[in-house]
Amino acid sequence: MAVLSLLSAQGLSIKFNGLSVLSDVSFDVPKGQVRALIGPNGAGKTTLVGLLSGRLLPSSGTVHFDGQNVTNWPSHKRIVQGMGYTFQITSIFETLRVHENVALAARRHQMRDTLVNEVVEWALVRVGLAEYVNDIAGDLSYGHQRLLEIAMGLAQQPKLLILDEPTQGLTESDIEAFKALIDDLRGEVTVLLIEHNMDVVMQAADFVTVLESGQVLFEGVPSDVKASALVRAAYLGGANAKA
Amino acid sequence: MMSDSKKDCFAHGGVLLFLFALQFFLPAYHHGNMARIMVLASYAIGYNLLFGYTGLLSLGHAIFFAAGLYGSGLAISQFGFSVGVALVIGVAAGCVLSAVIGALALRTEGVAFMIVTLMFAQAGYLTVLYFGEFTRGDEGFVLAHADRVLWGVSLSDQTSKYFSAFSLFCVSLIMCLALVRSRFGKVLIAIRENEERTQMLGYNVVWYKFCTIILSGSISALAGATYALLFGYVGASFASVEYSIYPLLWVLLGGAGTVIGPLVGMIFMFYLIDLSSGVTTAYMLVAGVVLVFLAVFAPQGVMGEVRSRIWKWLS
Numbered sequence: 001m002a003v004l005s006l007l008s009a010q011g012l013s014i015k016f017n018g019l020s021v022l023s024d025v026s027f028d029v030p031k032g033q034v035r036a037l038i039g040p041n042g043a044g045k046t047t048l049v050g051l052l053s054g055r056l057l058p059s060s061g062t063v064h065f066d067g068q069n070v071t072n073w074p075s076h077k078r079i080v081q082g083m084g085y086t087f088q089i090t091s092i093f094e095t096l097r098v099h100e101n102v103a104l105a106a107r108r109h110q111m112r113d114t115l116v117n118e119v120v121e122w123a124l125v126r127v128g129l130a131e132y133v134n135d136i137a138g139d140l141s142y143g144h145q146r147l148l149e150i151a152m153g154l155a156q157q158p159k160l161l162i163l164d165e166p167t168q169g170l171t172e173s174d175i176e177a178f179k180a181l182i183d184d185l186r187g188e189v190t191v192l193l194i195e196h197n198m199d200v201v202m203q204a205a206d207f208v209t210v211l212e213s214g215q216v217l218f219e220g221v222p223s224d225v226k227a228s229a230l231v232r233a234a235y236l237g238g239a240n241a242k243a
Numbered sequence: 244m245m246s247d248s249k250k251d252c253f254a255h256g257g258v259l260l261f262l263f264a265l266q267f268f269l270p271a272y273h274h275g276n277m278a279r280i281m282v283l284a285s286y287a288i289g290y291n292l293l294f295g296y297t298g299l300l301s302l303g304h305a306i307f308f309a310a311g312l313y314g315s316g317l318a319i320s321q322f323g324f325s326v327g328v329a330l331v332i333g334v335a336a337g338c339v340l341s342a343v344i345g346a347l348a349l350r351t352e353g354v355a356f357m358i359v360t361l362m363f364a365q366a367g368y369l370t371v372l373y374f375g376e377f378t379r380g381d382e383g384f385v386l387a388h389a390d391r392v393l394w395g396v397s398l399s400d401q402t403s404k405y406f407s408a409f410s411l412f413c414v415s416l417i418m419c420l421a422l423v424r425s426r427f428g429k430v431l432i433a434i435r436e437n438e439e440r441t442q443m444l445g446y447n448v449v450w451y452k453f454c455t456i457i458l459s460g461s462i463s464a465l466a467g468a469t470y471a472l473l474f475g476y477v478g479a480s481f482a483s484v485e486y487s488i489y490p491l492l493w494v495l496l497g498g499a500g501t502v503i504g505p506l507v508g509m510i511f512m513f514y515l516i517d518l519s520s521g522v523t524t525a526y527m528l529v530a531g532v533v534l535v536f537l538a539v540f541a542p543q544g545v546m547g548e549v550r551s552r553i554w555k556w557l558s
Contacts, residue, residue: 053443079445087443093436104433107426108445156444 005064006031006160006190012051012061021047022214025061029160034182034191036201036222039211040235045194046088048211049164052192053085054078066159080108084158086149088165088194094138098129101137101148105155123155126184128177143174150181161185162192167200179204202226210234247556248424254557255420258503259413266405274401276517278408280509282470283493285415287505289462290490295499296423297455298435302357302487303364306344307460309371309482310337311467313378316477319390321377326393330468337464338457345456349449361487368482383478391472404473411469412506415462420502422458423558431455435500463490496537498546502558507545 005028012025022044029035039045050056052063054075062071070078079085093101099120106119124130127147132140137148146169153161167175175197182204185191195201201208201222208225210218212234218225225231245253262281269277286308293299314336315329324332348359372380391398398407422428430451433441442448471477480486489512490505497508512530519529541548550557 055443074447076442076445076447079443085443087440091437091440091443093433093440095436096432100429104429104441105444107429152444 004030008064010062034206036193036205036208043211044214082159084153084156084161086153090145092137099133102155105152123151127151143170160190164194278405281408281412284506284509286466287490287493288415289459291494291505293459297431301360303360305486306364306367307337307463308467310340311464312471315468316471333468334465338461341457341460371479371482381479386475498544501546504546
């Protein structure tokens with residue numbers, strides 16, 4: 001485990017009904033990095049994130065976070081330790097107001113209501129939802145609900161922010177705003193970005209891990225990933241293609 | 244302009260004031276009814292904490308009400324304890340029982356949780372019948388007037404009965420209001436709305452549910468114990484499945500997840516049956532039809548509709 005890595009996975013494997021979904025996945029995310037996790041459909045990205053965040057437990061392997069072995073910790077404990085998580089399929093409190101959605105995220109670490117309100121305002125301004133603060137969350141457009149999820153992630157003031165497909169369903173202009181937001185966060189918080197949109201990955205990520213069939217296929221900076229014949233083959237389905 | 248939070252407090256304070264004043268105007272018959280209603284509404288408030296606010300549907304709350312009822316009733320009839328001690332024993336019985344049942348039932352979710360709570364309550368009911376020697380089973384037992392005296396005041400007297408029921412209701416309502424407006428209560432609402440998201444915000448969801456079951460069970464037991472002390476009757480029917488379904492019905496009618504809903508639902512149901520049974524022997528049919536209409540046209544219950552249409556700030 002590298003000294004400066006905030007998150008470190010070693011030899012993670014998981015099987016569902018005997019079917020191996022991830023086998024021997026290892027990777028480190030250093031503090032402050034924006035790391036993208038990409039891979040074709042079914043590569044195991046969401047499963048891997050499930051293991052990192054504690055929604056699933058591995059068959060073997062370990063997860064270290066912020067200097068602690070968190071492999072067997074329940075998810076809420078990891079989040080208290082400093083992980084922020086946004087869901088792939090929008091998961092907000094639809095019947096509650098936007099303010100309360102974000103306040104629930106902030107209240108866990110802020111004891112005073114005035115501080116909670118400050119954090120809520122700060123998070124909503126950052127994702128550009130400040131004007132919707134009193135709306136019912138379920139009435140927001142889909143794109144805005146995705147942004148609300150990110151605001152909930154930010155309001156937790158995490159050390160590591162895990163964003164599972166954050167730009168899914170966003171409009172072009174929302175995606176531009178999202179990229180700007182990630183740039184803004186760079187250095188402030190470590191980000192693990194699971195993303196389908198290559199454009200976003202290439203522009204936002206410092207470093208990319210490519211998963212394929214439950215294994216790490218490639219790791220490198222975005223330009224290397226773009227140039228890699230292996231990655232191209234994985235995405236285009238030509239398993240035997242050689243550069 | 245008053246803040247929403249203040250309006251909320253004033254509205255609930257107004258209800259309490261109204262209930263207090265009511266005793267000076269009500270005719271004897273309704274006076275007695277209201278005392279009973281306030282005790283059972285307190286039971287429903289306890290139920291509502293778990294069902295209306297946390298989203299956990301228990302079909303076995305009668306066991307907690309009965310724990311309070313028998314806890315205090317037997318403490319007097321078998322051991323000759325005073326009313327105050329009996330009340331404490333009743334609440335303690337509900338508290339311990341809800342901790343045990345909660346720890347086991349929370350290993351399940353959804354329908355399984357309903358079945359497990361239902362089975363525990365049935366086990367409780369059968370236990371009451373099994374120990375018929377002490378509980379006198381279905382027939383139940385009566386607590387003598389002389390045994391129901393607290394600080395020199397007879398609880399069987401009309402005025403003190405009303406006042407005791409009112410005190411119990413005040414305690415339950417204020418506790419519930421304070422709880423749902425607190426940080427803890429807001430997490431409960433979050434669990435009801437989206438449990439997975441709440442967990443992924445770093446809240447220990449199981450722990451919150453466990454604490455709520457204990458609170459809910461203890462308030463139910465407090466209501467049960469008070470019922471035994473005020474009305475002097477302890478019988479197995481209070482442990483039966485009907486008494487698990489009633490609070491669900493009252494809460495649904497009055498508005499699940501509203502503080503005042505349980506009282507409204509209880510009054511509504513009580514007088515619906517009371518009035519229709521004066522007109523026809525098929526009063527359950529009347530009640531059934533009215534309930535169907537309410538379910539169709541006011542699915543959030545009376546106070547739930549009021550909140551979504553008029554008073555949006557209501558807790």
